[in-house]
Amino acid sequence: MAEHTLDTATRAKRRYRRDMIIASVLYVGAVFAGALAIRTFAPPQWALIVLALLPLAPALLMLRAFIIFLGEIDEFQRRIQTEAVLISAAVVGFSSFAYSFLEEWADFPRVSLIWVFPALIGVWGLAACVVRWRYK
Amino acid sequence: MRNRLKVLRAERNWSQADLAEKLDVSRQSVNAIETGKYDPSLPLAFKIAAVFGVSIEQIFSADDVAQAAE
Numbered sequence: 001m002a003e004h005t006l007d008t009a010t011r012a013k014r015r016y017r018r019d020m021i022i023a024s025v026l027y028v029g030a031v032f033a034g035a036l037a038i039r040t041f042a043p044p045q046w047a048l049i050v051l052a053l054l055p056l057a058p059a060l061l062m063l064r065a066f067i068i069f070l071g072e073i074d075e076f077q078r079r080i081q082t083e084a085v086l087i088s089a090a091v092v093g094f095s096s097f098a099y100s101f102l103e104e105w106a107d108f109p110r111v112s113l114i115w116v117f118p119a120l121i122g123v124w125g126l127a128a129c130v131v132r133w134r135y136k
Numbered sequence: 137m138r139n140r141l142k143v144l145r146a147e148r149n150w151s152q153a154d155l156a157e158k159l160d161v162s163r164q165s166v167n168a169i170e171t172g173k174y175d176p177s178l179p180l181a182f183k184i185a186a187v188f189g190v191s192i193e194q195i196f197s198a199d200d201v202a203q204a205a206e
Contacts, residue, residue, distance in 0.1 A: 076165035076174050135168045 012072035019065035026058035059117070076135075083131045088124035092116060139196045141170045144188050158187045 034051040037043065043051065070078055096116055102108040145155055152170070156163040159180070168174035169184075176184065185192045 074161035074165050075177055075180060076168055077162055079174065132164070135164070135173050 012069060015072075016065055016069040019068070020062060023058045023061035023065060026061065027055055030055040030058055080128060080131050080135065084124050084128035087127040087131070088120050091123050091127075092119045095119075137175045137196055137198055138172065139169065141166075141184070141195060144190070144195065145170075148188075155187070159183055 034054045037051055038048065070081060073081070096119075099108065099111065103110060141155075145152070150158075152166045153163045156166045159166070160183075161180070165174070169176050181192050181196060185195055188195065
């Protein structure tokens with residue numbers, strides 16, 4: 001049983017790491033391929049939309065990998081991750097909400113929405129460290 | 137919630153890692169339960185009781201119940 005347990009946890013982590021690496025490589029490929037196609041071929045509007053949404057597919061694969069990982073880890077680890085996701089959603093959500101008012105009413109510089117998703121991931125990672133430390 | 141996890145583990149000479157393997161959870165999970173920072177779900181509490189071969193009540197007690205008994 002002990003051997004099986006270790007293998008289960010290790011398998012989950014390895015699968016998660018493998019899926020994230022594959023999705024990351026596909027994401028970088030999609031971004032570069034999309035940018036190159038737009039500059040080279042001057043595609044029509046519908047193709048621009050398709051190319052612009054292309055990096056979304058590997059990003060969804062990342063989300064899928066995380067959801068699978070969340071289902072495989074034990075309940076305490078799951079608690080840490082879900083708390084971290086909630087903190088990240090709250091911090092990034094309220095920060096972007098506040099900043100949009102600053103943009104509109106206080107002439108703050110415009111920031112692209114593309115930074116919201118990386119901010120969510122980054123704050124989630126930091127929050128997971130803090131939450132884990134709090135349970136020690 | 138209070139628990140006697142550390143005592144029961146020591147009686148059997150098990151490390152946290154040993155218990156974690158038997159429960160199919162991480163060592164951090166065992167530590168968090170042992171120190172009272174995380175209360176396990178009912179299924180995990182049953183699993184812990186089964187691993188030690190005792191009832192749930194012999195491991196876990198609510199804070200106010202434990203204080204009343206003292």
